[in-house]
Amino acid sequence: NDFNTTAENFAAASVSQTAGAAPEPPTAESAETGAAQPTSASGFPSPPLPLSGSLPPPITNVANVCPCDLLASQCDVNCCCDRDCEGDFALFTTCTVDRLIADSRLCSQQAALYTINTEDGLAQVESTVAQEINPGVFCIQTANYKDGLSFASPEIPTDGNFDSLFRQFGGFFFSPADGGGTDTAPDRADLQAASGYQYGDVIQTVDGARIRGVLKLPAPTATSQCSDTNPAAFLENQVTQCSRSLNIAAECTKLTALSQQSYLSFQVLSSIIQHSVLVNVSVSSITLQALNGARSRLGSADSSLYNPVLLEESSVCNNAVLQVGYVVTYSEAGAIVNIAVSFVLGAVDSSKVPIQQKFQITFVQENTSPVPVSGNPGYVVGLPLVAGWRTHERVWLFIKFGKRLTVLKSASLQDCLETAGERTPVLFGVNMVSGCTLRVNSADNCTVVSEQTLGVLRGQEFPQYVASFGNSQPQDILDWVPVKIQTTTASSTSCSIPLSLDIEVRWTKYGSLANPQARILNVTASISTNSSSLPSLAGGEGILQISTSVAFVDVSAPAQPGYRAQPTIDAKLPFDFFFPFV
Numbered sequence: 206n207d208f209n210t211t212a213e214n215f216a217a218a219s220v221s222q223t224a225g226a227a228p229e230p231p232t233a234e235s236a237e238t239g240a241a242q243p244t245s246a247s248g249f250p251s252p253p254l255p256l257s258g259s260l261p262p263p264i265t266n267v268a269n270v271c272p273c274d275l276l277a278s279q280c281d282v283n284c285c286c287d288r289d290c291e292g293d294f295a296l297f298t299t300c301t302v303d304r305l306i307a308d309s310r311l312c313s314q315q316a317a318l319y320t321i322n323t324e325d326g327l328a329q330v331e332s333t334v335a336q337e338i339n340p341g342v343f344c345i346q347t348a349n350y351k352d353g354l355s356f357a358s359p360e361i362p363t364d365g366n367f368d369s370l371f372r373q374f375g376g377f378f379f380s381p382a383d384g385g386g387t388d389t390a391p392d393r394a395d396l397q398a399a400s401g402y403q404y405g406d407v408i409q410t411v412d413g414a415r416i417r418g419v420l421k422l423p424a425p426t427a428t429s430q431c432s433d434t435n436p437a438a439f440l441e442n443q444v445t446q447c448s449r450s451l452n453i454a455a456e457c458t459k460l461t462a463l464s465q466q467s468y469l470s471f472q473v474l475s476s477i478i479q480h481s482v483l484v485n486v487s488v489s490s491i492t493l494q495a496l497n498g499a500r501s502r503l504g505s506a507d508s509s510l511y512n513p514v515l516l517e518e519s520s521v522c523n524n525a526v527l528q529v530g531y532v533v534t535y536s537e538a539g540a541i542v543n544i545a546v547s548f549v550l551g552a553v554d555s556s557k558v559p560i561q562q563k564f565q566i567t568f569v570q571e572n573t574s575p576v577p578v579s580g581n582p583g584y585v586v587g588l589p590l591v592a593g594w595r596t597h598e599r600v601w602l603f604i605k606f607g608k609r610l611t612v613l614k615s616a617s618l619q620d621c622l623e624t625a626g627e628r629t630p631v632l633f634g635v636n637m638v639s640g641c642t643l644r645v646n647s648a649d650n651c652t653v654v655s656e657q658t659l660g661v662l663r664g665q666e667f668p669q670y671v672a673s674f675g676n677s678q679p680q681d682i683l684d685w686v687p688v689k690i691q692t693t694t695a696s697s698t699s700c701s702i703p704l705s706l707d708i709e710v711r712w713t714k715y716g717s718l719a720n721p722q723a724r725i726l727n728v729t730a731s732i733s734t735n736s737s738s739l740p741s742l743a744g745g746e747g748i749l750q751i752s753t754s755v756a757f758v759d760v761s762a763p764a765q766p767g768y769r770a771q772p773t774i775d776a777k778l779p780f781d782f783f784f785p786f787v
Contacts, residue, residue, distance in 0.1 A: 267317040268334055273302045285319035285330045295328045297321055306337065312344035313337070401476035401539030402439040408533075408541070409474040411483060420473065422531075422564050423447060423462070431562060433462065437531075439539070440568050448559040457515040457522035462562070464513055465491075465548050468529050475540045487545050494527060494551035498616065498627075511550055520554060527551040531566040542571055579633060580675020583715060583722025586634035590710070590725075591677065592668035593685070610671060610688075610728075611664050612708070612753040615639040621661045621751050628664050631708065631755050633675075633723065640752035651700035661751060662706040662732065671710075673725045691731045701734040706753045714761040726760065 271286035280290040285300035298321070305317040316337035322329040362370055402408070408420040424435035424445040431447035451460055461467045472483040491503045491511060514523045528549035535541050553560050579588035592610040611628035613621075621641040629639070643661070645654055670685040677684035694701050709729045714721035735749065 267305045267307055267315050268332075270305055270317070271302070272305075285321070285332070286317075294330050297328050297330070300330075308345075308348075309339070310345050311348065312339045312346045314339075401478075402535070402541065403539060404438075404440045406439045406477060407436045408439055409477060410471045411474065412471045417474075418471070420471075420531075422566055423562065424564070430559075431462065437566050439535075442565075442567050444563070444565045446561065446563045448561055450559040453520055453522050453553065453555055453558065454515065454517075457525070458513050460513075463522065463525040465511065465524075465526050465529075465550065466509075468526070468548075469546055473533075473541055473544050475542065481540075484541055484544055487543070488548070489532070489545040490547040492528075492547070492549045493524075494549055496521065496552045496554060500549070511548075522553045524550045525553045525560065526562065527560065528563045529565070533566065533568045534571050535568060536571055578676040579672075580723065582674045582676050583724060584633040584675040584712070585723075587632050588675065589630040589632055591672040591675065592670060592688075593672075593679065594666075594669040610668055610708070612637065612706070612755060613639040613641055613661070613751070615641075620644075621658075631710075633710075633712075634757055636754075636756050638752065638754045640750060643749045643751055645702075645747060645749060651702070655700070655702050658749070658751060659703050659732070662703055662753060667730075671725060671728045674722070686725055686728055689727070689729045691729060693731065693733045702749065703732045704735050704749060704751055705731075705733045707731045707733070708753070708755045709758060710755070711758045711760050713759070718764055721761075 271284065271288075273281055273284035274287045274289075275281055276289075278289060280293045281287045282293075283297050283299055283301045284290065285294075285297065286302060286305075290297075300319045300321060303319050307314055314337060315334055318333045318335065320331045320333075322331050360366065360370065410418050410420050412418060420437040421433055422435050422437045422443055422445060423431045423433050424443075425447040426432045429448045431449045435445070437443065449462060451457075451463070457463065469486040469488060472485055475482040475484055492500050493503065493511075494500045511524045513525050515521075516523055526548060528547075530547045532545045532547075533541060534543040534545075549563075579585060579591055584590075590610045610631045612631060614627040614629040616627060619640075619642045621643045629637075631637075641661070643654075643658060668688060670687055673684050673686050692703075707730070709727075709731070710725060711727040711729075712723055712725045715724040716722045
């Protein structure tokens with residue numbers, strides 16, 4: 206193999222060719238056997254004929270490699286290593302391939318160099334093979350395993366080995382050939398028989414007709430259109446969103462992608478091995494969505510009662526699948542023990558076509574309560590703030606973990622009452638502004654309107670504490686920052702209605718300058734009230750603009766240089782050193 210040739214044998218060779226003659230291939234002494242190779246009339250070595258059932262041997266001599274030679278028995282323009290370009294070098298302007306090496310990871314190796322020389326007025330192709338040294342810090346000094354320098358050559362099917370190759374590669378998983386490979390290579394089926402699914406394995410299913418398939422999660426193709434052929438892989442959480450075009454009147458009850466039965470009318474194999482346990486898909490919740498976007502949750506209702514229905518008088522397809530969420534519970538051995546699905550079924554009319562569908566799958570290990578963190582340890586930009594509140598169930602304070610700090614979510618429907626349940630989490634480092642409108646009249650009770658508006662601004666559960674780090678644990682009380690609430694009330698109004706919630710998060714960089722970590726120091730929520738009263742509304746009614754905002758303020762102090770203390774002289778002199786002078 207040319208890669209193991211000693212340094213003494215890599216003698217640089219230069220050949221200059223005029224426009225009327227083809228260049229001789231670069232030559233270099235080789236440490237291989239000295240058997241003479243057959244040559245063609247042009248002086249180039251003839252390629253060996255392929256044997257039945259095998260491929261031609263790989264070319265490892267860079268002098269014989271020509272990646273730009275793409276045309277058979279024709280000259281490739283500006284391909285300086287093409288053997289068919291005998292009389293065309295005068296037309297060349299450059300070399301498309303001017304440098305060839307075998308492996309960039311080697312410390313020392315041969316390099317074939319091709320240049321165009323026009324000093325005498327005619328283009329000349331100069332080819333050189335020289336020893337090249339890798340300037341990198343990490344390189345391979347000696348490659349003593351020749352097979353590791355080439356890709357494994359596949360076996361070409363012939364009449365004699367077709368049956369054995371079909372048995373080896375005919376299934377979903379490839380197995381080593383009989384008598385081939387190493388005896389120590391573990392069999393995939395044996396591994397999965399002991400541990401169930403492995404990371405990345407396709408989850409297998411069985412439908413009502415006992416036909417095996419795979420769990421599929423629709424995903425967008427090259428366009429945004431849904432493709433129903435995307436398989437779900439074990440331990441790979443996925444969230445996909447795509448659009449689906451349909452004819453409401455003709456496909457409402459016939460299109461399987463709109464029916465929830467398509468996403469639960471099968472059983473999941475607990476593992477890939479044969480005779481594994483079949484796990485039923487259970488419905489955890491069903492949420493109905495009206496045409497205006499309002500949602501109502503039904504809980505674990507009977508899924509058979511909510512199939513797609515066409516309301517012909519209004520051309521509305523009711524109970525169409527808009528969102529599907531799978532939660533797969535698995536054991537330590539990789540076996541699936543439970544799978545639950547939740548649906549969002551909505552009413553769709555022609556104005557919402559193409560409809561938007563969202564699919565999600567999450568994997569959770571049994572007997573665990575995983576809580577996602579937003580950094581380790583500092584916050585990561587774009588991840589949600591971790592928040593919670595305190596309870597006095599024990600002597601020390603305990604922070605209930607897993608909640609998020611949220612604000613209003615802007616939507617096309619600006620009515621606060623219709624979008625009251627839609628919130629968006631506060632993401633670290635992301636400033637945002639959102640809002641909605643609230644219609645009130647002078648006959649409304651001020652206290653009721655004020656409480657209702659405050660509930661819209663703060664949400665159902667407004668947290669009391671925010672984690673200072675992205676991975677703060679609930680038992681570490683000092684790692685949690687209290688949320689300070691400030692209320693600004695207009696003194697001239699008889700009815701104070703909160704109109705805005707402004708959240709300011711002050712954070713700093715913590716730790717080393719080379720790897721700073723984001724740490725939250727202070728969180729302030731400011732609530733501002735209106736500047737007018739309900740009785741003063743023109744015409745007896747009006748619209749209030751409700752808004753929320755989030756601002757992140759970096760309060761990091763610049764690093765200060767440090768200096769050593771000035772040296773002091775601590776000289777110990779004899780007690781009578783100054784005796785002659787005193």
